[in-house]
Amino acid sequence: MIAAPSLKRWYLVHKWTSLVCTAFLLLTCLTGLPLVFRDEIDQWLQPHHYVPLPADTPQVSLDRLATAAHRLYPDEVIASMFADDDEPQIYVWMAPSFPQMQAQPKTMHFIRFDARTGEMLQTSKTAAEQPKTFIDIMLALHTDLFVNLPGELFLAAMALLFVIAIVSGVVLYGPFMKKSKFGTVRSNRSSRLKWLDIHNLLGITVMAWTLVVGITGVMNELSTPLFALWQQTDVKSLLASYKQATVPPQSALPSVQAALQTANRAVPGMTVTSAVYPGNPYGSPYHYLFWAKGSSTLTSRLLTPILVDARSGQLSAVVGMPWYLRALEVSRPLHFGDYGGLPLKILWALLDLITIVILVSGLYLWIARRKSQAARLARIIAARQGEQITNAASP
Amino acid sequence: MKASRSTPGVMLATWAAPLLFAVITLLGLLSALLGEALAWKAAAWIALSAPVFATIWFCFRRQREGR
Numbered sequence: 001m002i003a004a005p006s007l008k009r010w011y012l013v014h015k016w017t018s019l020v021c022t023a024f025l026l027l028t029c030l031t032g033l034p035l036v037f038r039d040e041i042d043q044w045l046q047p048h049h050y051v052p053l054p055a056d057t058p059q060v061s062l063d064r065l066a067t068a069a070h071r072l073y074p075d076e077v078i079a080s081m082f083a084d085d086d087e088p089q090i091y092v093w094m095a096p097s098f099p100q101m102q103a104q105p106k107t108m109h110f111i112r113f114d115a116r117t118g119e120m121l122q123t124s125k126t127a128a129e130q131p132k133t134f135i136d137i138m139l140a141l142h143t144d145l146f147v148n149l150p151g152e153l154f155l156a157a158m159a160l161l162f163v164i165a166i167v168s169g170v171v172l173y174g175p176f177m178k179k180s181k182f183g184t185v186r187s188n189r190s191s192r193l194k195w196l197d198i199h200n201l202l203g204i205t206v207m208a209w210t211l212v213v214g215i216t217g218v219m220n221e222l223s224t225p226l227f228a229l230w231q232q233t234d235v236k237s238l239l240a241s242y243k244q245a246t247v248p249p250q251s252a253l254p255s256v257q258a259a260l261q262t263a264n265r266a267v268p269g270m271t272v273t274s275a276v277y278p279g280n281p282y283g284s285p286y287h288y289l290f291w292a293k294g295s296s297t298l299t300s301r302l303l304t305p306i307l308v309d310a311r312s313g314q315l316s317a318v319v320g321m322p323w324y325l326r327a328l329e330v331s332r333p334l335h336f337g338d339y340g341g342l343p344l345k346i347l348w349a350l351l352d353l354i355t356i357v358i359l360v361s362g363l364y365l366w367i368a369r370r371k372s373q374a375a376r377l378a379r380i381i382a383a384r385q386g387e388q389i390t391n392a393a394s395p
Numbered sequence: 396m397k398a399s400r401s402t403p404g405v406m407l408a409t410w411a412a413p414l415l416f417a418v419i420t421l422l423g424l425l426s427a428l429l430g431e432a433l434a435w436k437a438a439a440w441i442a443l444s445a446p447v448f449a450t451i452w453f454c455f456r457r458q459r460e461g462r
Contacts, residue, residue, distance in 0.1 A: 174409055182412035183453035201453055204413045205446045208420035298428055333428060340427030343440040350447045 156221035254313035
């Protein structure tokens with residue numbers, strides 16, 4: 001049993017944290033709904049077709065793709081290559097130059113190749129010229145409100161308030177429910193009581209899910225500063241010994257395919273999914289950076305960076321990831337709900353809808369309570385005024 | 396929380412169901428993340444259905460009774 005003053009404090013915490021974050025949380029829940037089905041929507045809006053080939057057809061040499069990309073855009077640099085694991089396709093990302101890419105990331109564009117035949121499937125416009133898709137807009141509203149890092153940090157703060165609102169709501173649940181059985185909804189009395197009961201019932205029943213998605217939401221919004229922290233610490237000291245090393249221009253780099261094979265040998269049992277070219281601001285100035293992943297549901301989310309020297313083509317290091325980036329990687333599936341097939345996504349959407357009901361009912365309860373408090377205050381004032389008039393009238 | 400006036404019985408009555416749903420939810424979330432076989436994924440679907448359908452059932456059951 002919580003003492004009355006402490007209960008009042010928890011009530012105020014619940015009220016204010018909820019009030020501040022509710023509007024943004026509603027936006028997040030509504031935009032999160034289509035994002036749960038992002039892959040399905042993308043596939044539906046822009047279906048990709050491939051020539052049927054045996055499943056064990058080997059992947060095309062990355063050198064061939066690099067040559068094809070340079071032939072198409074002779075004045076540009078390859079920034080990275082990304083092999084999709086769901087579809088037989090490889091994206092080659094290009095930019096006018098690395099300094100320009102850093103100053104204006106929207107100058108990037110990609111060429112999409114068939115991963116088995118090497119056939120070019122698509123060339124994109126630059127990100128600046130590309131019209132925003134429905135999913136792009138939902139994602140921006142969900143993650144950064146179109147303003148990148150400041151938006152991410154702001155929404156991280158809102159998600160943190162949401163987590164505090166859940167915890168304080170759970171603390172309040174006990175005292176509120178002392179006299180009622182679990183699942184009681186008093187629908188035969190006032191509408192406010194009915195919605196209070198629904199708010200409490202829904203909130204407490206799905207609390208574990210809302211807490212997990214709230215906490216992992218905070219984690220995801222912090223990914224930019226967390227990666228920056230890693231670059232400023234571990235990566236910086238790792239690359240310190242290479243300072244002053246001169247790296248050949250892109251046309252004279254050692255084979256990217258050979259570097260890929262070196263990376264593959266360094267991490268047996270894992271699959272390399274992307275190659276980041278030397279000089280890319282998101283890689284190393286002196287290395288090819290490869291990202292490899294495991295094969296299980298969990299380990300496929302845990303990425304391992306491998307550095308291959310850009311002068312010799314020799315393996316430099318398999319880099320261990322710090323705990324905070326591992327935590328970030330684990331928090332992704334737990335936020336997205338994309339790790340248990342379509343049924344899990346549908347359940348994620350239903351839980352999201354329940355969260356919307358909790359948010360809206362909470363807002364309604366605040367308004368209804370204010371109204372009933374205002375009415376009570378008006379009655380007290382009226383009664384006082386009545387008393388004063390009676391007092392004044394009596395001799 | 397101080398356990399002054401509330402007996403363990405009251406605490407249990409209040410918290411048994413919420414804690415059960417929380418544990419089921421967390422087991423479901425982990426089952427799909429750590430298990431590879433379809434059975435683990437299916438266990439997650441069943442586990443996460445529990446809080447979803449419980450809320451729907453309680454909301455609509457009581458509304459009918461109230462009328």
